[in-house]
Amino acid sequence: MLKAGSLSSLLPPPKYKFARSQQNRDLHIKQNDSGKVNREISDEPRDGMALLPVPQVNFQDFLPLRNAKPDLEIPRPTENEVKTSYLHTKALIDKILGEKLQPQGTSFKSSKKAIESSEVIQYALPSSSENGEPRTRSLKIVEHAADPLQPKMFKVKKVVAPADETPTPVLSKSDDVSRTISSEERSKWNIPSAISSWKNPNGYAIALDKRLGSDTRYSKDSLEPHEISDKFAKLSEALDSAERMARQEVKQRADAKRELAERQAKEKEEKLRVMARQAREERSREMRERVSSSISAQRLGDDAERREAIRRERRKQLEKDLHRSKRSTADRLKALAMSQGRDISDKVILGAAKATESSEIQYDSRLFARGANANAHRSEDQVYDNPLFVQRSIDSIYHPNRSANHEMQTEEVVSSIQNSARFSSLGNKRTREGPVEFTAKDDESGLTEADNESIIKGKRQRTD
Amino acid sequence: MCADRANHVMTSEKDADQTYIDTLWNKQFHFLSFLPSHLQEEIDKKKTVFQKLEELQDQNSGVTSSEDSMLVRYKASSSNESNLSLTTGVFSKEDNFHSLMGRHEQLLSHKPRWHAPWKLIRVINGHTGWVRCVSVDPVDNEWFATGSNDTTIKIWDLASGKLKLTLAGHIMTVRDLAISKIHPYMFSASEDKLVKCWDLERNKSIKDFHGHLSGVHTVDVHPTVNIIASAGRDAVVRIWDIRTRLPVMTLSGHKGPISKVKCFPVDPQIVSCSSDNTVRLWDITAGKAMKVLTHHSKTVRDIAAHPTEYSIATASTDDVRSWRLRDGHLLTNFESEGLGIINSLSINHDDVLFAGNDSGMLSFFDYKTGHKYQELQTTEIPGSLESERGVLASSFDETGLRLITGESDKSIKMWKQIPGASPETHPGLPWNPKLSSQRF
Numbered sequence: 001m002l003k004a005g006s007l008s009s010l011l012p013p014p015k016y017k018f019a020r021s022q023q024n025r026d027l028h029i030k031q032n033d034s035g036k037v038n039r040e041i042s043d044e045p046r047d048g049m050a051l052l053p054v055p056q057v058n059f060q061d062f063l064p065l066r067n068a069k070p071d072l073e074i075p076r077p078t079e080n081e082v083k084t085s086y087l088h089t090k091a092l093i094d095k096i097l098g099e100k101l102q103p104q105g106t107s108f109k110s111s112k113k114a115i116e117s118s119e120v121i122q123y124a125l126p127s128s129s130e131n132g133e134p135r136t137r138s139l140k141i142v143e144h145a146a147d148p149l150q151p152k153m154f155k156v157k158k159v160v161a162p163a164d165e166t167p168t169p170v171l172s173k174s175d176d177v178s179r180t181i182s183s184e185e186r187s188k189w190n191i192p193s194a195i196s197s198w199k200n201p202n203g204y205a206i207a208l209d210k211r212l213g214s215d216t217r218y219s220k221d222s223l224e225p226h227e228i229s230d231k232f233a234k235l236s237e238a239l240d241s242a243e244r245m246a247r248q249e250v251k252q253r254a255d256a257k258r259e260l261a262e263r264q265a266k267e268k269e270e271k272l273r274v275m276a277r278q279a280r281e282e283r284s285r286e287m288r289e290r291v292s293s294s295i296s297a298q299r300l301g302d303d304a305e306r307r308e309a310i311r312r313e314r315r316k317q318l319e320k321d322l323h324r325s326k327r328s329t330a331d332r333l334k335a336l337a338m339s340q341g342r343d344i345s346d347k348v349i350l351g352a353a354k355a356t357e358s359s360e361i362q363y364d365s366r367l368f369a370r371g372a373n374a375n376a377h378r379s380e381d382q383v384y385d386n387p388l389f390v391q392r393s394i395d396s397i398y399h400p401n402r403s404a405n406h407e408m409q410t411e412e413v414v415s416s417i418q419n420s421a422r423f424s425s426l427g428n429k430r431t432r433e434g435p436v437e438f439t440a441k442d443d444e445s446g447l448t449e450a451d452n453e454s455i456i457k458g459k460r461q462r463t464d
Numbered sequence: 465m466c467a468d469r470a471n472h473v474m475t476s477e478k479d480a481d482q483t484y485i486d487t488l489w490n491k492q493f494h495f496l497s498f499l500p501s502h503l504q505e506e507i508d509k510k511k512t513v514f515q516k517l518e519e520l521q522d523q524n525s526g527v528t529s530s531e532d533s534m535l536v537r538y539k540a541s542s543s544n545e546s547n548l549s550l551t552t553g554v555f556s557k558e559d560n561f562h563s564l565m566g567r568h569e570q571l572l573s574h575k576p577r578w579h580a581p582w583k584l585i586r587v588i589n590g591h592t593g594w595v596r597c598v599s600v601d602p603v604d605n606e607w608f609a610t611g612s613n614d615t616t617i618k619i620w621d622l623a624s625g626k627l628k629l630t631l632a633g634h635i636m637t638v639r640d641l642a643i644s645k646i647h648p649y650m651f652s653a654s655e656d657k658l659v660k661c662w663d664l665e666r667n668k669s670i671k672d673f674h675g676h677l678s679g680v681h682t683v684d685v686h687p688t689v690n691i692i693a694s695a696g697r698d699a700v701v702r703i704w705d706i707r708t709r710l711p712v713m714t715l716s717g718h719k720g721p722i723s724k725v726k727c728f729p730v731d732p733q734i735v736s737c738s739s740d741n742t743v744r745l746w747d748i749t750a751g752k753a754m755k756v757l758t759h760h761s762k763t764v765r766d767i768a769a770h771p772t773e774y775s776i777a778t779a780s781t782d783d784v785r786s787w788r789l790r791d792g793h794l795l796t797n798f799e800s801e802g803l804g805i806i807n808s809l810s811i812n813h814d815d816v817l818f819a820g821n822d823s824g825m826l827s828f829f830d831y832k833t834g835h836k837y838q839e840l841q842t843t844e845i846p847g848s849l850e851s852e853r854g855v856l857a858s859s860f861d862e863t864g865l866r867l868i869t870g871e872s873d874k875s876i877k878m879w880k881q882i883p884g885a886s887p888e889t890h891p892g893l894p895w896n897p898k899l900s901s902q903r904f
Contacts, residue, residue, distance in 0.1 A: 172761035
């Protein structure tokens with residue numbers, strides 16, 4: 001068998017911090033007679049450095065015991081052993097506990113105790129008088145009663161004891177098992193101290209600049225103020241100008257559109273005016289012709305001419321009829337109504353006019369009221385459950401309201417645009433405010449025949 | 465003639481051993497045969513002028529061989545006897561001489577015990593977070609408690625799987641539970657830096673143990689003395705007196721978060737494992753580690769104590785080992801290669817060691833030989849993600865017939881051995897041990 005000590009020299013040097021100080025040690029190489037080189041580490045300290053004992057590695061440490069002795073019995077400790085161990089440990093624990101429960105420095109002497117512990121010293125003074133009588137004086141020494149609540153005078157500092165245990169040889173083959181990590185990998189695992197629960201366990205908020213300062217990932221030059229490239233300014237400028245351009249274009253387009261619309265409206269107006277003038281002229285010409293023909297017929301009294309006139313009349317009538325037959329039913333109906341002096345809208349003629357429809361079905365509210373037994377107090381003669389005019393609406397009915405004035409103004413504008421001279425005989429027409437007021441029979445309106453006709457004609461004009 | 469043959473056999477056996485030793489040497493200590501340059505410099509500095517002159521003369525004469533630069537000379541012929549005695553000492557008694565083949569045969573002859581394979585019997589849902597710890601009532605074996613990421617502790621009926629009680633009080637993940645055998649108390653460790661003591665007769669939290677500087681990962685009750693040990697991210701084991709709630713002792717030495725603490729009646733009374741890859745056996749009278757186990761090369765995540773033997777098993781990534789508790793000697797290297805991150809270990813009376821994997825693999829080993837006899841993937845809960853496959857905690861019940869696992873898909877699963885299984889019907893994974901079962 002090899003001895004334990006000799007085997008340790010065969011093994012690789014143990015890995016522990018202590019190994020560093022090995023360089024300070026003397027290394028004696030002894031060459032014996034056979035030329036065998038032996039490495040030995042001297043136990044003498046150099047430079048006054050205390051040496052720790054060299055750990056001994058035994059080859060037996062590596063060998064599993066059960067491999068050699070498969071039937072090895074390892075009994076549990078006997079009761080006796082357990083008991084002695086228990087007593088020993090308990091004594092130790094109790095001792096430590098006793099110290100802990102009455103720690104040093106907290107014990108104090110009570111004032112009573114202090115008085116008890118006082119001692120009296122008597123001593124003789126050298127006699128000053130001639131009679132030589134020695135004077136004695138007694139001195140009582142009393143310990144000052146300490147305040148039990150006074151904190152300790154001196155702060156107890158804990159001195160961390162140096163690790164006095166012998167270094168242990170590492171028996172694992174740790175060098176090839178553990179992979180060395182690169183600094184890049186290490187930096188990936190780095191947790192900045194600001195968010196590390198080890199360095200900042202309470203999770204205090206740390207200012208950004210301090211974070212950056214403490215973070216090793218950011219170098220100084222990366223923290224310097226950045227130069228903002230002028231391309232940003234250019235970009236924003238370009239964006240601004242593009243927006244302005246777009247707005248301008250939109251505005252121009254809108255202006256053009258409005259101008260076009262105005263022009264169209266003006267044209268339409270012009271056309272209408274022309275048409276009205278033509279109609280007026282035609283009418284006046286017709287009148288003149290009719291008057292002249294009647295005058296001529298009366299004047300001449302000539303049969304031939306009368307016949308001629310009748311023939312012309314008929315031809316005209318025929319032409320009119322032909323013209324009329326070419327028109328649609330709606331137009332014919334309109335014309336018929338016109339001949340009868342009635343003004344009927346297109347919708348009525350076409351039968352398209354319908355009674356106004358409300359989206360919701362209207363019920364008599366009394367149905368509900370009755371259901372709710374609301375008419376309990378209603379008397380026999382009360383027909384309606386609500387007054388026709390509520391006070392509020394009556395007030396508003398008889399006041400000239402601004403919207404009505406406004407409408408009137410617009411209507412005036414319209415009439416001025418059209419031929420206003422036609423309505424001069426009607427006088428200024430007042431819009432109705434409030435319910436229709438009927439006047440007595442004797443106060444008749446002074447409408448003349450001509451006026452009536454002009455009204456009718458005006459209406460005809462509008463329908464045409 | 466006969467003697468000659470025997471002699472021949474002997475020499476052939478010796479040759480085989482020689483080959484074995486040579487290969488082992490080349491595999492493990494070959495790099496020692498050359499002196500590193502920095503050491504060579506150091507040696508050169510110390511050489512006297514006279515020695516240098518001698519070397520120069522040697523080089524000129526051309527006698528030197530490559531072996532002169534070796535740090536330790538290995539001469540097969542000269543050190544043969546001692547090496548042979550070493551190997552025989554490792555694998556068998558010194559007086560029994562075995563050849564390579566013989567040793568392998570001997571190893572094969574240590575047949576592991578047959579254990580029935582395990583299957584899922586019940587899935588319990590109820591937690592709304594990862595189930596981080598499972599602990600079975602040690603007195604009556606009637607209920608078990610689970611602690612979860614949803615900050616609650618739930619108590620379940622072991623037989624029916626019905627929820628009996630929900631204990632709320634922690635404000636962060638409950639990481640560990642310890643139920644005392646000698647008090648009506650349960651202790652819970654949580655990431656909110658608290659250890660709480662729950663009275664199991666009133667179902668209330670009665671005590672808080674303040675003092676940990678960071679989240680507490682683990683707690684355990686001492687089996688005889690009225691103390692508990694807790695440890696967590698602040699890398700110290702704290703021992704508390706249950707009655708006065710005072711921190712009695714602080715055991716510092718670990719250099720990383722501690723993942724598990726176990727208490728035992730005799731020394732080492734406290735064993736802890738940490739993410740600094742070590743397991744420490746603490747001597748609480750001296751207040752320091754009496755032994756540090758540094759065999760693991762990754763975070764040691766769990767310790768499991770054998771219920772009848774005075775030994776423990778520890779697990780780190782791809783590595784499960786068992787240790788004799790009294791002196792911390794390595795007992796077995798389990799067949800744990802390729803297991804991945806092991807979150808949880810449990811051992812039952814029947815020498816079954818269970819290892820729960822972070823990717824949802826359940827592995828069952830024979831405790832004595834380290835033979836892995838069953839490996840199965842956990843049953844996934846419908847609707848759970850691929851990443852929620854991990855086994856986070858496990859515990860056998862007191863009889864060792866049920867295994868309860870807490871998983872990261874928020875469920876608790878119960879497993880039992882297939883009834884009526886026999887070595888013929890369920891032979892399990894084959895047993896082919898490696899001759900060099902030691903690992904570095």
